[in-house]
Amino acid sequence: MSAAPVTELDLHAYVDGGLPPGRQAEVAQHLAQHEEDARRVAAYRVQNERLHDVYDALLVEAVPAHLHSADGARKRRAWYRYAAAAMLMLASGTAGWHLHERVAGTRAQTTQIARVAAMAHAVYTPEVRHPVEVGADQEEHLVRWLSKRLGTSLKIPHLAPQGYALVGGRLLPGERGPAAQFMYQDAKGQRLTLYVRVSNDVRAPTAFRFAQENGVGVFYWLDGRLGYALSGETDRAELLRVADAVYQQLNP
Amino acid sequence: MDQPVETFATRAMQYIPRLRRYARALTGDNSAADDLVQDALERALLKQALWREGTDLRAWLFTVMHNIFINQVRSAAANRLVPMDDVAADAFVDTSPVQATDRLEIRDLDAALQALPDDQRAVVLLVGLEQMTYDEAAKVLDVPIGTVMSRLSRGRERLRSLLQRTPETNPLKVVK
Numbered sequence: 001m002s003a004a005p006v007t008e009l010d011l012h013a014y015v016d017g018g019l020p021p022g023r024q025a026e027v028a029q030h031l032a033q034h035e036e037d038a039r040r041v042a043a044y045r046v047q048n049e050r051l052h053d054v055y056d057a058l059l060v061e062a063v064p065a066h067l068h069s070a071d072g073a074r075k076r077r078a079w080y081r082y083a084a085a086a087m088l089m090l091a092s093g094t095a096g097w098h099l100h101e102r103v104a105g106t107r108a109q110t111t112q113i114a115r116v117a118a119m120a121h122a123v124y125t126p127e128v129r130h131p132v133e134v135g136a137d138q139e140e141h142l143v144r145w146l147s148k149r150l151g152t153s154l155k156i157p158h159l160a161p162q163g164y165a166l167v168g169g170r171l172l173p174g175e176r177g178p179a180a181q182f183m184y185q186d187a188k189g190q191r192l193t194l195y196v197r198v199s200n201d202v203r204a205p206t207a208f209r210f211a212q213e214n215g216v217g218v219f220y221w222l223d224g225r226l227g228y229a230l231s232g233e234t235d236r237a238e239l240l241r242v243a244d245a246v247y248q249q250l251n252p
Numbered sequence: 253m254d255q256p257v258e259t260f261a262t263r264a265m266q267y268i269p270r271l272r273r274y275a276r277a278l279t280g281d282n283s284a285a286d287d288l289v290q291d292a293l294e295r296a297l298l299k300q301a302l303w304r305e306g307t308d309l310r311a312w313l314f315t316v317m318h319n320i321f322i323n324q325v326r327s328a329a330a331n332r333l334v335p336m337d338d339v340a341a342d343a344f345v346d347t348s349p350v351q352a353t354d355r356l357e358i359r360d361l362d363a364a365l366q367a368l369p370d371d372q373r374a375v376v377l378l379v380g381l382e383q384m385t386y387d388e389a390a391k392v393l394d395v396p397i398g399t400v401m402s403r404l405s406r407g408r409e410r411l412r413s414l415l416q417r418t419p420e421t422n423p424l425k426v427v428k
Contacts, residue, residue, distance in 0.1 A: 008405055016379055018386065043412045044380075051277065051381040054361050058273035119269075173266060173310060 006030040017200040114211035114218040117195035117229030125191040132168030157249040192232040219243035292317035364414040372407030
């Protein structure tokens with residue numbers, strides 16, 4: 001049976017990862033034989049990457065102070081001042097969350113997942129009363145709930161041998177849907193977070209990659225439809241030791 | 253338990269960075285973007301009763317912000333230069349061989365985006381930057397999905413031709 005003709009919609013959905021795997025393969029085959037379509041698809045992918053390169057800095061930048069200072073010309077509502085101020089506190093609290101690196105510099109090396117995971121780490125680890133939505137005492141419920149929301153069967157690594165106890169987990173908004181964050185803590189109260197998200201693309205397992213954003217180190221890797229990022233404010237060797245343990249448990 | 257208002261505000265706050273990212277790319281200007289985000293958050297707070305629990309808050313906030321943007325564009329239209337329409341912009345498309353592009357400077361991408369018609373730029377950004385599905389983008393913009401597709405298609409193609417040109421040979425002056 002021959003494949004249905006490739007449409008304009010197919011080309012865009014191919015770029016945006018919106019095709020079912022079978023169709024994705026058919027379009028890939030089409031592109032191998034149609035140079036102009038392949039050029040367009042490549043250009044659109046580059047467009048998407050450049051949009052992220054240029055504008056993703058806004059995701060991790062502290063909400064600027066001038067936003068919540070009255071300028072007289074516009075009425076500033078208390079709620080927004082609260083929101084902006086709280087965001088600023090959350091964002092700058094632990095990590096001094098300002099993006100020092102130039103957008104055009106090393107951004108490309110720090111992928112989306114590392115950035116999002118590092119930010120989620122910086123936002124939630126300082127929480128004293130509500131660091132997680134579901135605590136480790138309800139681990140079974142936690143894993144069932146997050147597996148259901150992410151649409152895949154999740155496993156929670158146990159890091160007691162590495163000196164870290166599970167605190168619990170929470171659901172987060174990810175780039176394309178729900179993501180999960182598991183939090184761990186050692187005897188001194190040092191916290192690590194494991195961020196997990198699902199992607200439409202099935203990827204061959206990647207090696208560990210390391211990224212650092214203002215004191216938060218992240219080891220991240222992709223495995224099938226899942227992407228993982230382990231974040232912590234510990235030194236790199238320690239983080240790698242734990243990342244390795246996580247990987248071993250997820251891939252026995 | 254938190255008060256309902258606080259819960260909504262806290263949830264909405266999570267999306268401030270994403271709203272700012274989109275607003276910045278959409279308006280091409282930092283302060284215009286922050287004004288737009290602030291207007292959207294104020295409106296969202298006032299209209300929060302209209303948001304239904306269990307539905308996508310991100311999409312709802314983007315819808316609120318987009319509506320404000322459209323109204324601003326419309327009310328400002330009388331005082332602005334008329335945006336270049338499709339035909340005129342196509343006349344500028346350079347057909348000379350493509351030169352290998354170096355890393356794109358921010359202002360180049362900004363400028364190219366600003367050269368797109370507003371509705372095409374919005375779709376290119378919602379899909380390419382915000383990574384919404386076509387369906388989600390259609391809901392945010394309140395247009396049929398077919399319209400999203402045609403705007404995406406024209407927007408990306410326009411952007412491609414704009415970005416392929418080197419600055420020296422670029423005949424299109426874009427106001428920063």
